Amino acid sequence: MKKYAFMERKWLWISISLIVIASGLFSLATRGLNWGVDFTGGDILHFDIGEPYSLAEARQKIESLGLKNVEIKEAGDSREELIVRTPVLSQDQKNKLTQTIKERWPKAQLIRAEKVDAIIGKELQRQALIALLIANFGVLLYVAFRFEFKSGIAAILALVHDVLVMISFYSLFYIPVDVTFVAAILTVVGYSINDTIVIFDRIRENQRIMGKAKFDDIANTSITQCLTRSINTSLTTLLAIISLYFLGGETIKDFTLALIVGIVSGVYSTIFIATPIWSMLRGQQKVARA
Amino acid sequence: MNLRAKSLLKIAVILFIAFFLAYTLAFGVKIGPYQVLPLKKAIKLGLDLQGGIYVLLEAKPKPGQTISEEKMNAAREVIWKRVDQLGVAEPVVVRQGENRIRVELPGVKDSQKALEIIGKTASLEFIGPDQKVILTGDDVSDARALYDNLNNPVVSLKLNSQGAKKFAEATEKFLGKPIAIVLDGEVISAPVVKSVISNGEAVIEGLSSIDEAAQLAALIRGGALPIDLEQREVRSVGPTLGTDSLNKSLKAGIIGIILVMTFMLVYYRIPGLVADIALAFYIMLVLITFIALGATLTLPGIAGFILSVGMAVDANVLIFERFKEELRSGKTLKAALDSGFHRAFTTIIDSNLTTIIAGIVLFYFGTGPIKGFAVTLILGNVISLFTAIVVTRILLGNLINTRLITNKKFFSA
Numbered sequence: 078m079k080k081y082a083f084m085e086r087k088w089l090w091i092s093i094s095l096i097v098i099a100s101g102l103f104s105l106a107t108r109g110l111n112w113g114v115d116f117t118g119g120d121i122l123h124f125d126i127g128e129p130y131s132l133a134e135a136r137q138k139i140e141s142l143g144l145k146n147v148e149i150k151e152a153g154d155s156r157e158e159l160i161v162r163t164p165v166l167s168q169d170q171k172n173k174l175t176q177t178i179k180e181r182w183p184k185a186q187l188i189r190a191e192k193v194d195a196i197i198g199k200e201l202q203r204q205a206l207i208a209l210l211i212a213n214f215g216v217l218l219y220v221a222f223r224f225e226f227k228s229g230i231a232a233i234l235a236l237v238h239d240v241l242v243m244i245s246f247y248s249l250f251y252i253p254v255d256v257t258f259v260a261a262i263l264t265v266v267g268y269s270i271n272d273t274i275v276i277f278d279r280i281r282e283n284q285r286i287m288g289k290a291k292f293d294d295i296a297n298t299s300i301t302q303c304l305t306r307s308i309n310t311s312l313t314t315l316l317a318i319i320s321l322y323f324l325g326g327e328t329i330k331d332f333t334l335a336l337i338v339g340i341v342s343g344v345y346s347t348i349f350i351a352t353p354i355w356s357m358l359r360g361q362q363k364v365a366r367a
Numbered sequence: 368m369n370l371r372a373k374s375l376l377k378i379a380v381i382l383f384i385a386f387f388l389a390y391t392l393a394f395g396v397k398i399g400p401y402q403v404l405p406l407k408k409a410i411k412l413g414l415d416l417q418g419g420i421y422v423l424l425e426a427k428p429k430p431g432q433t434i435s436e437e438k439m440n441a442a443r444e445v446i447w448k449r450v451d452q453l454g455v456a457e458p459v460v461v462r463q464g465e466n467r468i469r470v471e472l473p474g475v476k477d478s479q480k481a482l483e484i485i486g487k488t489a490s491l492e493f494i495g496p497d498q499k500v501i502l503t504g505d506d507v508s509d510a511r512a513l514y515d516n517l518n519n520p521v522v523s524l525k526l527n528s529q530g531a532k533k534f535a536e537a538t539e540k541f542l543g544k545p546i547a548i549v550l551d552g553e554v555i556s557a558p559v560v561k562s563v564i565s566n567g568e569a570v571i572e573g574l575s576s577i578d579e580a581a582q583l584a585a586l587i588r589g590g591a592l593p594i595d596l597e598q599r600e601v602r603s604v605g606p607t608l609g610t611d612s613l614n615k616s617l618k619a620g621i622i623g624i625i626l627v628m629t630f631m632l633v634y635y636r637i638p639g640l641v642a643d644i645a646l647a648f649y650i651m652l653v654l655i656t657f658i659a660l661g662a663t664l665t666l667p668g669i670a671g672f673i674l675s676v677g678m679a680v681d682a683n684v685l686i687f688e689r690f691k692e693e694l695r696s697g698k699t700l701k702a703a704l705d706s707g708f709h710r711a712f713t714t715i716i717d718s719n720l721t722t723i724i725a726g727i728v729l730f731y732f733g734t735g736p737i738k739g740f741a742v743t744l745i746l747g748n749v750i751s752l753f754t755a756i757v758v759t760r761i762l763l764g765n766l767i768n769t770r771l772i773t774n775k776k777f778f779s780a
Contacts, residue, residue, distance in 0.1 A: 123608070125607070125608075168479075186605070186607075187605070188604070188605035188607060188608040189602075189603065189604050189605060189608050190478065190601070190602075190603045191601065191602045191603070192598070192600070192601040192602075193599075193600045193601075193602075194598075194599040194600060196599060197423065197599055197600050204732070204733055205733070207732055208728065208729050208732040208733040211728050211732050212724075212725040212728040212729055212732075215724045215725060215727075215728045216721055216724060216725055219720065219721055219724050220721065223717055257667050260667055260671070260740050263725075263729060263740055263741075263744075264671060264674065264740070264744070266725060267722045267725050267726065267744055268678060268722075270718075270721045270722060270725060271678070271681070271718045271719065271721065271722050272718075274714075274717050274718040274721050275685065275714055275718050278713060278714040278717050278718070279714070282710075302692075303688075305688055306681075306684050306685055306688045309630075309634065309684045309688075310677075310678070310680070310681045310684050312630065313627045313630055313631070313677040313678075313680050313681075313684075314674060314677030314678050315677070316623060316626040316627050316630060316677060317623035317624070317626070317627055317673045317674055317676050317677035318623070318670075318673065318674050318677065319623075320619050320620075320622045320623035320626060320673075321616065321619045321620065321623060321670055321673050321674075323619070324615060324618055324619035324622060325615055325616045325619040325670070326611060326612050326615035326616065328415070328608075328612055328666060329612075329616065329666050329667065329670050332667055332670055333670060336670070336674060
């Protein structure tokens with residue numbers, strides 16, 4: 078059977094990830110994340126203009142009201158929707174903004190409005206972080222119990238990798254981060270750990286079969302055997318989510334994009350991060366323990 | 368009955384169950400007094416899919432005021448009464464944590480008006496020229512909006528016996544002087560007392576429209592909030608955007624499912640077809656569990672569900688890849704199937720259990736959206752374990768027993 082030499086280039090794979098994460102962290106340090114209103118507090122007003130309009134004109138109209146830190150963007154299939162994001166507005170300011178839009182484009186309608194107090198976002202952020210840490214710890218315990226402690230460490234590092242890649246992507250492309258991003262990270266953690274365990278399971282099996290072979294060999298064999306499965310499963314998952322990205326409408330585009338990035342990262346981290354790290358951790362031991 | 372016939376029968380029974388479930392979800396069934404509603408009517412849609420308002424209110428005590436369990440419950444009651452006046456179908460008014468109340472009003476069109484009504488403290492006071500409080504909202508037994516003789520909109524108040532007595536005394540004392548009618552610290556009107564009123568009826572004038580009068584009357588009827596509430600979070604979605612999101616995500620979901628099914632069929636052939644049937648079971652069972660639990664379907668929920676469809680075939684992919692390995696090593700279909708299932712089993716259990724552990728932790732330590740997400744994650748995993756292992760195994764095993772297809776090529780080897 079043909080065997081691919083994944084482990085021989087482990088530093089290349091790890092470097093690729095490190096470069097992505099490093100540039101992400103650089104962007105994070107200099108520019109930060111584009112926190113959405115869920116976390117910063119603020120208002121979102123989503124209009125259906127009802128006819129083609131000029132974004133520049135909309136920007137100018139809104140800025141003429143003296144509002145600061147306003148972000149606006151086009152949306153909708155026919156680009157006739159307008160999404161305005163602002164810091165927390167008073168009812169009066171909100172009415173004025175709506176009126177201004179309606180005066181210029183009489184067919185315009187307010188189809189979605191959100192106002193969030195920053196406190197709520199902070200709470201959710203904290204909760205999500207705690208839940209994520211404990212979930213990772215639970216996974217570590219289970220993997221250490223079912224496999225070995227070093228597998229657990231490798232699996233957790235792969236998860237941390239996925240979360241960092243997602244955050245890097247969001248920082249680099251300055252995509253707004255809201256509550257659904259938290260859900261996306263959690264989904265990806267669930268997906269990625271599943272993927273990693275499948276390979277580790279095969280490694281455990283091959284350790285018995287291959288006896289005293291080198292850890293790199295065992296890792297290469299296991300990945301090769303699971304490769305079709307890894308590709309097929311990620312393909313079906315991506316097929317489902319990509320159709321949602323293109324057809325699912327404006328409101329979940331950011332969410333599905335986060336999932337796509339995370340799933341690709343999850344597959345990558347299983348093969349190119351978790352397994353090499355496992356091999357390196359085990360390789361320090363002289364005698365193979367099946 | 369020989370083995371072949373028995374196997375054919377088993378396959379037929381499973382297919383029948385699949386069609387029965389599909390029919391029930393699509394059209395609903397009625398057996399005697401029991402009725403199962405079709406999916407469309409049975410499943411609860413979130414506000415993002417049907418339009419409506421979500422408000423999170425937080426108690427904001429005045430200096431010296433404390434928040435108590437009773438006050439929060441009383442506030443919930445008051446809001447419930449007000450929401451009732453709005454005539455919303457299936458509203459939600461629940462306490463959340465120690466000092467918050469969550470209100471969900473599906474299908475409400477005029478979000479601004481609804482917000483005004485929900486959040487107002489509505490503390491009504493009649494204040495005399497000496498700045499002393501004569502009456503409060505507690506003394507009012509009923510309030511109605513109507514037009515007075517001059518065709519101006521007013522709110523007519525009916526006072527309870529205690530209130531009527533106090534009002535009679537006050538109108539006598541302040542004859543010829545103004546009494547201010549104050550709502551949440553704002554003077555609505557300050558009519559001059561023209562005569563002693565002892566019949567327990569009072570009128571609030573100075574309203575701009577009959578709508579305003581109706582709103583005020585409803586607020587007074589509902590009573591004042593025992594504590595001020597602040598809007599921490601407000602989300603309103605128009606009904607058109609909701610329907611649009613629902614239709615788009617459904618269409619995307621159906622296309623996604625078709626893509627996944629086609630891929631499995633083309634790549635794995637007969638086992639792929641079996642996996643597709645198992646996937647159909649998966650989809651239907653998740654939907655049925657959703658209905659049974661009374662869970663609400665939201666837009667991220669649909670996205671998570673569609674994603675889970677892609678992930679649900681994972682166990683099948685694992686089994687089939689093992690199955691193929693075994694076939695290649697020269698085993699018969701039956702033997703390959705048995706050892707394929709056997710050898711993939713621990714992998715499937717380990718990988719799914721890890722995900723379920725993560726889900727349980729998230730459920731336990733998370734709240735709100737995180738909890739909801741955890742439920743979907745755990746449900747999807749457990750159900751996919753059942754459909755991908757049990758349903759697939761029974762179907763595939765019996766299909767091999769029928770000896771209808773014996774060429775290994777059809778089993779993708």
